[in-house]
Each structure stands twice: as structure tokens, then as C-alpha cells.
Amino acid sequence: xxxxxxxxxxxxxxxxxxxxxxxxxxxxxxxxxxxxxxxxxxxxxxxxxxxxxxxxxxxxxxxxxxxxxxxxxxxxxxxxxxxxxxxxxxxxxxxxxxxxxxxxxxxxxxxxxxxxxxxxxxxxxxxxxxxxxxxxxxxxxxxxxxxxxxxxxxxxxxxxxxxxxxxxxxxxxxxxxxxxxxxxxxxxxxxxxxxxxxxxxxxxxxxxxxxxxxxxxxxxxxxxxxxxxxxxxxxxxxxxxxxxxxxxxxxxxxxxxxxxxxxxxxxxxxxxxxxxxxxxxxxxxxxxx
Numbered sequence: 001x002x003x004x005x006x007x008x009x010x011x012x013x014x015x016x017x018x019x020x021x022x023x024x025x026x027x028x029x030x031x032x033x034x035x036x037x038x039x040x041x042x043x044x045x046x047x048x049x050x051x052x053x054x055x056x057x058x059x060x061x062x063x064x065x066x067x068x069x070x071x072x073x074x075x076x077x078x079x080x081x082x083x084x085x086x087x088x089x090x091x092x093x094x095x096x097x098x099x100x101x102x103x104x105x106x107x108x109x110x111x112x113x114x115x116x117x118x119x120x121x122x123x124x125x126x127x128x129x130x131x132x133x134x135x136x137x138x139x140x141x142x143x144x145x146x147x148x149x150x151x152x153x154x155x156x157x158x159x160x161x162x163x164x165x166x167x168x169x170x171x172x173x174x175x176x177x178x179x180x181x182x183x184x185x186x187x188x189x190x191x192x193x194x195x196x197x198x199x200x201x202x203x204x205x206x207x208x209x210x211x212x213x214x215x216x217x218x219x220x221x222x223x224x225x226x227x228x229x230x231x232x233x234x235x236x237x238x239x240x241x242x243x244x245x246x247x248x249x250x251x252x253x254x255x256x257x258x259x260x261x262x263x264x265x266x267x268x269x270x271x272x273x274x275x276x277x278x279x280x281x282x283x284x285x286x287x288x289x
Contacts (some may be wrong), residue, residue: 051192051228076221077109079279081165085112086279087177087220094176095183097259104174109171109278113223114148114208114231115160121145123160131161134271147207148229148274154242154266157232157275166277171243173278178226178258180219183192185257187218187225198249199256207249207272219289226256229274237263248272 075088086109096103117140124131131138132151152160161167169177178187186196194201196216198208210224218225226245228232233243241263247256250272254261264273 035253059145076112079109079164079166081163082122083138083202084115084119084164084277086110087112087222089173089177089220092181094181096172096175096178096214100183103176105172105176107281108173108278109220109281110173110220110278111166112221114274114276115157116146116210120147120149120152120160123163127159127163129156129159129163133270138276140159140233144207146209146211148210148224148230149208150271150274151269151270152176152232152274154232154264156269158234160275161277163279166279168232169278171245173234173235173283174231174245177220177259185221186216187222188216191255194253197224199227199247199251199253200249202227202249203255204249225258226253227251228264229272232273232275241265242271 048161056179077088078084078087079086089105089108089110091105091107093102095101099197121131121140122130131140132149135141157168174279179185184190186192188196197213198204208244210228213223213227216225216226227247227249229246229248230244230251231246233245235243244262244264245258247253247259247260256259
């Protein structure tokens, strides 16, 4: 009763969602209300929510170890270079590409959130690297600190990664972190639910905070793997061009399917392209968050 009142829907609708489970179809306004409630919840509740999402992704293919994602997803560490939270991605096979071809990926950590304007500002201050052209008087507006940095070229992204002691993710690393091991279409499952991410159908028409879309996290608790901004990868397509994945607020939902390919010249920059970093398994500082 209390839960339905907070959402502004009837008890009958909530009961139907519960009975339909993963097959439930929510109106965008209801999904947005759920995201808002989750954003206001305490960190323990948010952590339990991410754990529940991860536990739903139990692999069905014989080539995958049965409890791998359920056991390991949601493990976060803090990187000593740039202080960002990183999610643990275990070694093993995942189903890759449109054909779900099995691919082995070694163990690694990936940034839980895309690189933000605040992250990038610290990098620029430490290295005197040029700031993005659109920052007013060379400074990012305070209200955009927790939005993903944009107007960064592949070369800019690679320079940040080197400064932080990280690398850009390969296509295989990025896709596994986004999809999990069992071939789900989107980070949250197979449902085409635009309200779980910042894409064209959502109607936001700009970047959003990197921690906004709690219900759209990947099986490993990684945010914004669909929508908000395209992300530069380490994988070249031809000399001077590199892969991009994940789509952006300017893109329709179908472009955000993690197996979908895109690329661009390494000097390209625009208002819907950013990045995140990875690091091989190593000595990192555990987070108390």
C-alpha cells in the first residue's frame, strides 16, 4: 500500500508487476518514478537492488560457469590513481556479438561510471592538458561536475587513461562488462525499456548524472553502458579510427545494444562522446562505500 502510494499507482498495478516479473512492461512515467525512489534510497538499499539485478543473470550456456556472475557482481574497489570506483569483472567466457559467439576475457576492473567532468578537470589541472572547448572560461559549470565529460577525442581519452594508470577498454572487455556472460541484449536484460537509460526516446536531450539510472546497471553493477554518451574504446577498426560503444542521449535505444558497432576518427569530438577506463587485476584499494 505505502509503496504504491509513493509511486502514485494502484495496488493492483504493483501486484501485476510482481506477477509478471521480468516480462512486466512499465509506462515510462512509472519507470521514472521507480528510478527517482531508488535515487532517494540509502546506499545499503541501492546496493541490495544492484545485487538483485545481478542475481537474475544466471547463465544458461554450458560453456559458462553457473554461479560466476551471481557470486562476483557488485564488487567495487577504489583506484589509487584517480580515486574512481571500479567494478570487478571475473575472467571467463562470455557470449559476444550479435551471434553470441563465446569469447574468453581475462579478469579486470572497469570504471563503475563514465569519466565525469570533475574527474577530467583534475586531470587537466595536474597535467595542463587542454580542457574541452565548450567549458566556459576554461572551467566546467558546477552543475555538470557529475555528468560525463564530452568533447574529448580518442587521444584525449587515452591521455587521461595513461595519467590515471589505466587504459581504455577493449571491445571485448567493454561488451562483457555491459552484457554479462549469458548473452542478454541490454545490460538490464532483453526488454526494450528506454526509461532505464538516457537515450533519444527518454526525451532528456542532454547528458545526465552518471549515477542517475540505477535500474539500468549491468550484471556487474556498471552504470550508463547504454545511453548518456558514446564511449571510446582501445580497439581500432582501421588506422586512426577506434570503436565506440553504448550510444548516447542523441541516439535511439536500438543503437545502444552493447553488441552494436560504431567507430570514429581519433580526432573527432562532439557533445555526446566520452569514455571510461579499465585496469587488469592488480592491487587496488577496497572501497568502504
